[in-house]
Amino acid sequence: MSQAWGDVHARIHTNLRQRLLLPNTARILIAVSGGQDSACLLKLLVDLQPHWAWRLEVIHCNHRWRDDANDNAEFVQALSHRFDLPCHVRVTEQPLTSENQARAWRYAIFGELARELGCAYVVTGHTATDQAETLLLHLFRGTGLGGLGGMAWSRSLGGAYPDIQLVRPLLDLTRPETAQFCQERGLDIWLDSTNANLDLRRNRLRLEIMPQLRQYFNPQADRVLAQTATLCQAEQDYLDQETQKHYATVVNEEIPGLAVNPLQTLHPALQRCLIRRFLQEIFEITPQFAHVEGVLNLIFAPKNSQSSPLPKGIVAWVDPPWIKFPDLG
Known part of the structure; x- marks a missing residue:
C-alpha cells in the first residue's frame, strides 16, 4: 500500500x-x-x-x-x-x-x-x-x-x-x-x-x-474530451453574458417580438442565443436547432415572411421593424 x-x-x-x-x-x-x-x-x-x-x-x-x-x-x-x-x-x-x-x-x-x-x-x-x-x-x-x-x-x-x-x-x-x-x-x-x-x-x-x-x-480520450467540455463551458458562459447584455435591446415582451435592426448587427452565434432565450422565457419551450434557424432566417427576410411552425403551433412573421410572435396570453 x-x-x-x-x-x-x-x-x-x-x-x-x-x-x-x-x-x-x-x-x-x-x-x-x-x-x-x-x-x-x-x-x-x-x-x-x-x-x-x-x-x-x-x-x-x-x-x-x-x-x-x-x-x-x-x-x-x-x-x-x-x-x-x-x-x-x-x-x-x-x-x-x-x-x-x-x-x-x-x-x-x-x-x-x-x-x-x-x-x-x-x-x-x-x-x-x-x-x-x-x-x-x-x-x-x-x-x-x-x-x-x-x-x-x-x-x-x-x-x-x-x-x-x-x-x-x-x-x-x-x-x-x-x-x-x-x-x-x-x-x-x-x-x-x-x-x-x-x-x-x-x-x-x-x-x-x-x-x-x-x-x-487516443489513449487520453477521456481527458481530451473533458478538456473540450471545459472550453465549451467557458465559451458558453461568455455568450450567456453577451446575451444578457443585448436582451433588453432586442426583446419586446409586450408585442411579443424581436427587434430586427439590432439583431442584424450581431454575430449569428449571438443571434441564435437571443432567439433561444426568447423562446424559452416567453413561450416556455425548449427549441430545437430547426426552430431557432427558422426564426434566424427571418432576420434579413422581407415583410410578411413566416417561419415554419414552432412548438405549440407558434408561427413567427416579419412586420418591420419586428419579428412578431402570437400572444398566447
Missing part, C-alpha cells in the same frame, strides 16, 4: 484551492454509492480533511432497483465507519422508473439532508470520464455549446436548495485513475450489476465505445 499522500492528493488539493471549491472548515455531505469513483472521493476527502478542517458526513441513496440494494447500503455504512464518519441512508418510498427520476430523487434527498445537517456543500464522485461520456451523449443527441459544456465543477443545487452548492472535485481524474487509486489504497468497492446493463446508453458508451476510443484514437 502506498503512502497516505500521493500525486492524486496533490492534484485534488490544488484544484480545490485554485477553484475555491470547498473552503476551510466547511461542513460537507459526501454522496457515496460504494463504487470506485465515490470510494476514491471519500478516501481523498478523509485524507485531505486535516489540511482543511472540514466536517464530513456521508449520504447513500437506496433506489431499491436491485436485490442486493440493502447489502450495498450496509457496505457503504461499513466503509464510512472505517473512517469514523456518520453515514445516512435514504430509501425511496416510491418505485423509480427511470434514470432521470432517480437522479431528481437523489438530488432532492441531498438538499433535504444537507439543510438538516447544516451542510453548505454536497460533493459527488463525477470524473473526467463521466464528463467525456456526457459530452458524447449530448453530441449524439444534438446540442449546442451549452450541452457540450457538460458538468460544472460547482453549481447551486437549485430548486428548493439554491443556497447549497453541488461540487464535483474529481473532474480532473479519469475512471482508470480512480480504479488505480482504490487498488493502491486497498479500498474495497461495490460492483453495481446495473452498470453492466447495455440497454442503458451510458453503459454501452462506457463499456464498448470509450475503450475503443482509447485503443484506436
Whole structure:
C-alpha cells in the first residue's frame, strides 16, 4: 500500500484551492454509492480533511432497483465507519422508473439532508470520464455549446436548495485513475450489476465505445474530451453574458417580438442565443436547432415572411421593424 499522500492528493488539493471549491472548515455531505469513483472521493476527502478542517458526513441513496440494494447500503455504512464518519441512508418510498427520476430523487434527498445537517456543500464522485461520456451523449443527441459544456465543477443545487452548492472535485481524474487509486489504497468497492446493463446508453458508451476510443484514437480520450467540455463551458458562459447584455435591446415582451435592426448587427452565434432565450422565457419551450434557424432566417427576410411552425403551433412573421410572435396570453 502506498503512502497516505500521493500525486492524486496533490492534484485534488490544488484544484480545490485554485477553484475555491470547498473552503476551510466547511461542513460537507459526501454522496457515496460504494463504487470506485465515490470510494476514491471519500478516501481523498478523509485524507485531505486535516489540511482543511472540514466536517464530513456521508449520504447513500437506496433506489431499491436491485436485490442486493440493502447489502450495498450496509457496505457503504461499513466503509464510512472505517473512517469514523456518520453515514445516512435514504430509501425511496416510491418505485423509480427511470434514470432521470432517480437522479431528481437523489438530488432532492441531498438538499433535504444537507439543510438538516447544516451542510453548505454536497460533493459527488463525477470524473473526467463521466464528463467525456456526457459530452458524447449530448453530441449524439444534438446540442449546442451549452450541452457540450457538460458538468460544472460547482453549481447551486437549485430548486428548493439554491443556497447549497453541488461540487464535483474529481473532474480532473479519469475512471482508470480512480480504479488505480482504490487498488493502491486497498479500498474495497461495490460492483453495481446495473452498470453492466447495455440497454442503458451510458453503459454501452462506457463499456464498448470509450475503450475503443482509447485503443484506436487516443489513449487520453477521456481527458481530451473533458478538456473540450471545459472550453465549451467557458465559451458558453461568455455568450450567456453577451446575451444578457443585448436582451433588453432586442426583446419586446409586450408585442411579443424581436427587434430586427439590432439583431442584424450581431454575430449569428449571438443571434441564435437571443432567439433561444426568447423562446424559452416567453413561450416556455425548449427549441430545437430547426426552430431557432427558422426564426434566424427571418432576420434579413422581407415583410410578411413566416417561419415554419414552432412548438405549440407558434408561427413567427416579419412586420418591420419586428419579428412578431402570437400572444398566447
